[in-house]
Amino acid sequence: MFPLNDTESNRYGNFPFVTVTILVSTVAIFLFEVRLMQTDFVKFYILLRSLGVTPRAMMSPDGWGAVSALTSLFLHGGWLHLLGNMLALFIFSRRVEDACGAWRFSIFYLLCGLCGVIVDVLIRSDSVMPSLGANGAVAGVMGAYLILFPMGRIRSFFFAWFVPFFPQVRAFWIVGYFLLFNMLSVFDLFYTRADFFVGYWAHLGGFLACLSIFFFLRPEAYQRYFGRVGV
Amino acid sequence: MDTSTSLSTAIAAARAGKRREAHDLLRLIVKHQPSNLAAWLWLSDVAETLDEQIAALESALLIAPHNPQAMARLETLYAQQETTAKERQQELMRTAEAARRTGHTKEAQSILLRTVEEFENNQTAWLMLSETIDDPQDQVAALEHAFNLNPKNTRLKAxxxxxxRFKNDWLSLGDLYRDDGQMARARDVYFTVAAHAQSELGRAEADRRIAALNRLTEIPDFKGFDPTLTWFRLSLAPIALYSLFALVFGGFDPAQIPSLLYAAGGSVVIGSVLLAGTAAPRHIVWQLIFGVVGLSVPALRRIIGLTGILLILAPYILLVNMAIARLPSYLF
Incomplete structure (x- = not known):
């Protein structure tokens, strides 16, 4: 079952400028990556090594961590990686941005991404394998959505005997499943000590950072949340 | 006219309980003979209203200033008049308050107008009147009356x-009411702005605030935003992000973070506090600095907000620059 979109409208009527900007810029940067990979693979490789998060470089005081922590949020390792992150961003970030306002949401997005990167780097501190993607940031946005709109209805899609269905599923099922899946994966990695290619720890780091959403909500949304009338 | 006969007739009528007859006769006597002490004293006895009784006794005392009987009686009447006035004022205020609570603002307004006409020194009535009239100019006038009666009331002065300050800037005026939790008044002001807006932009702005106000009124027991909480809450985000960036820059070792970045952190803190402070324009801190209006003046708020943004951005730019300088040269 794939989530498709959030069926509920914005309460504060803001156009999601930041969400759209992130979506467009991330896709544009990915297209640039693809083009570079086809035309000059060496340069592409250097780009990934330098602008992706390489834990050993980040742990070094002479490393270039602060920039790559930022730039890695806009780089992706493949079409599926990009589509997964951008779909989740498209579904969950619109209303979170609406509840925060554009500027505060952009800081929240970066903070979640950075927390994801930090947790990922601390876990695999000796690794020289760069990690890419907005995983932590998107997980943070999903977590914030779960906190603010647990009963939000997400239109989803699945096939049953070749017949397509589009049920509206409550957000807590979808985000809860995502969180549980990541936690199980992390436990699995922890016990098997296997190498991994998905940033599960970054997801959890971003998810943890979503708790800071209360520092970003516009005053009205904050009052509504604690007044129990729905953000 | 034979006043002595008339006076005797009037006294007899008064004693016989024919008060109206006695009253008319005595009125006639004092009209022709204003210095007739006995007539005034008897008139004070048969007068129909408290005010007339007092007026008669006051006239009597003008003729005989040391008349103990008149003085004692006048004192009693004054006390009685005061009690009656107090009771009447209380009754009027109760009715006005009830009308206001039930949403009959116009009725409350007319009762209060009657009250202040009758009892010009009723401060509460002036205050309540200022809260029921729509026009800010009239509100100012009513509040000035109340303030003149009690110049030491600092809240009133504020x-x-x-x-x-805001009687000509109605949107800010509406914001003031909204921040004070006076939703109905804020709505009135916004609706007036929307109705009289000269441009589409002005109307859209008023409509936006009306929609926001409607959303706020959905919150049970909403009594306005807590400015300290708002300020503190919104200050933290840029500081947290900068701290994490600086930590990453130092390879997760705080001792490796350059002192310049530590110093720049101070700028982020100040900038965040300034920027977040614009969301709490009537915080006591702003009132201490800029007077009672605080940061409610839009231009001032913009300047402070812009200063905050610059103070936040500068250290971030410095940090990113320093990090870019560390990028491997082969990348370029």
Whole structure:
């Protein structure tokens, strides 16, 4: 079952400028990556090594961590990686941005991404394998959505005997499943000590950072949340 | 006219309980003979209203200033008049308050107008009147009356200053009411702005605030935003992000973070505090610095907000620059 979109409208009527900007810029940067990979693979490789998060470089005081922590949020390792992150961003970030306002949401997005990167780097501190993607940031946005709109209805899609269905599923099922899946994966990695290619720890780091959403909500949304009338 | 006969007739009528007859006769006597002490004293006895009784006794005392009987009686009447006036004022205020609570603002307004006409020194009535009339100019006038009656009331003074400052900037005035939790008044002001807006932009702005106000009224027991909480809450985000960036820059070792970045952190803190402070324009800190209006003046708020943004951005730019300088040269 794939989530498709959030069926509920914005309460504060803001156009999601930041969400759209992130979506467009991330896709544009990915297209640039693809083009570079086809035309000059060496340069592409250097780009990934330098602008992706390489834990050993980040742990070094002479490393270039602060920039790559930022730039890695806009780089992706493949079409599926990009589509997964951008779909989740498209579904969950619109209303979170609406509840925060554009500027505060952009800081929240970066903070979640950075927390994801930090947790990922601390876990695999000796690794020289760069990690890419907005995983932590998107997980943070999903977590914030779960906190603010647990009963939000997400239109989803699945096939049953070749017949397509589009049920509206409550957000807590979808985000809860995502969180549980990541936690199980992390436990699995922890016990098997296997190498991994998905940033599960970054997801959890971003998810943890979503708790800071209360520092970003516009005053009205904050009052509504604690007044129990729905953000 | 034979006043002595008339006076005797009037006294007899008064004693016989024919008060109206006695009253008319005595009125006639004092009209022709204003210095007739006995007539005034008897008139004070048979007068129909408290005010007339007092007026008669006051006239009697003008003729005989040391008349103990008149003085004692006048004192009693004054006390009685005061009690009656107090009771009447209380009754009027109760009715006005009830009308206001049930949403009959116009009725409350007319009762209060009657009250202040009758009892010009009723401060509460002036205050309540200022809260029921729509026009800010009239509100200022009513508040000035109340303030003149009690110039030591600092809250009243602050309110008057704010009203005078914003009586021509109705959107800010509406914001003031909204921040004070006076939703109905804020809505009235916004609706007036929307109705009289000269441009589409002005109307859209008023409509936006009306929609926001409607959303706020959905919150049970909403009594306005807590400015300290708002300020503190919104200050933290840029500081947290900068701290994490600096930590990453130092390879997760705080000792490796350059002292310049530590110093720049101070700028982020100040900038965040300034920027977040614009969301709490009537915080006591702003009022201490800029007077009772605080940061409610839009231009001032913009300047402070812009300063905050610059103070936040500068250290971030410095940090990113320093990090870019560390990028491997082969990348370029």
């Amino acid at each position: 309110r008057l200053t704010l009203l005078k």
